[in-house]
Amino acid sequence: MRNCFVVGLVTLGLLFGLERAEADLYSWKDEDGRLHVTDNPSTIPQKYRRQTDGFKTFESRPAPSYPEKENDIPSASAMEIDLIPLPGGHFIATVELNRRVSAKLMLDTGASMITLSKRVADQLSLGLYSAPRISFSTAGGEVAMPLVALDRVQIGGAQAFNVEAAVNPNEMGEVDGLLGMSFLSHFKMELDQVNAKLILKPLAEKGETSYEGKPGSWWSRQFGHLAGRVQGAKARATGLRAQGGVEAANALRLEKHYQMLYQKLKERAFRVGLPERYRR
Known part of the structure; x- marks a missing residue:
């Protein structure tokens, strides 16, 4: 169960005629008891694929996102991002938005897109008055949120451009928002819960022709x-x-x-x- 300041935003789903995409995530434990999470089952070592209690899948809802600015990511690089652990197995990432605002976003693979607090949106001068409103289904009911596009989102060495985000008009407490799939779906993703690290890799396979790390x-x-x-x-x-x-x-x-x-x-x-x- 999430802390009280994010109750109502466990899973975001677009209701304005937008379909929900689904992706499987896989987890397993190694010999040291370390939990690994990935969206690419081919990366799971063969010896762990027979596990009955440590290998499982669960749903997430990634939303497509759209690059805008120039800055390539090497196709062979893997980026490790330090996270801040929270009670209940949740994690905070320090995210740079539009090269000007640093925000603390809670990692949430169940959120279809990045969700920002009104406070952060105001700091970014996103022009919410002219933004379209879309209804999101949350644990607290439907909430109409402005839909915006962020020019650039960066965590450590990982970055994506023209990333969709929603702005929550309600108070989000101690966090600045949620880090959802509109950013995370730009990468292959693994979560090292023991060491509190998010590992992001380019979508293109090694040796595959890629454009900005994507096939x-x-x-x-x-x-x-x-x-x-x-x-x-x-x-x-x-x-x-x-x-x-x-x-x-x-x-x-x-x-x-x-x-x-x-x-x-x-x-x-x-x-x-x-x-x-x-x-x-």
């Missing part, structure tokens, strides 16, 4: 995902335009949000030299 198939999926988002948001905005009102205005803002993300993905693809066959 061409990853880029292709992002283009397809965002094209679908733009079309869906446009159809909704068109359907609501005649009736006007707050809901119609919000639908139009959401359409513009996804159009912006798609354009930034195109710009990023050009900068990293992505072949045309992956840009569709």
Whole structure:
């Protein structure tokens, strides 16, 4: 059970017509009793795959995210990030947002995207007034949150660009938010609970042609995902335009949000030299 200051944000799910993606995470214990967690079962040593009590899967809900600025991550590098342990087996990561604000975010693989406190959002001057609102399903019920895009998110040597985030209007207590899958899904991930370390590796396999540490198939999926988002948001905005009102205005803002993300993905693809066959 999470500490009281994050109750209601255990799992975020988009309800505004957005599907939920699911990914399996795997855990096992080595000879020293150290717990390992990964989203890539091929990395699990063969001798641990027969475990009945230490090898398991559980659901998470990663959300796609979208690169924007130039800065490559070597395809062979693995980055270890020191975490701050909390009671109950939870961890805090120190995260740099938009090169200007340092925030303490709780690691949460069950959260579909990064969630920020209103305080941090104000420090970043994110322009929440013009941001589209989307309903999130939380343990405390539905909460309408502004949807924004962060230019850059960095933890240690790991970074991602144009990462979607939601801003929680409610008090989040001692933490600045949640570190969800809109950032973590940029990497292969392992959690060393014993030593309080998060291990992030590029998505591309060793020797595989990659662009910013990601294979061409990853880029292709992002283009397809965002094209679908733009079309869906446009159809909704068109359907609501005649009736006007707050809901119609919000639908139009959401359409513009996804159009912006798609354009930034195109710009990023050009900068990293992505072949045309992956840009569709």
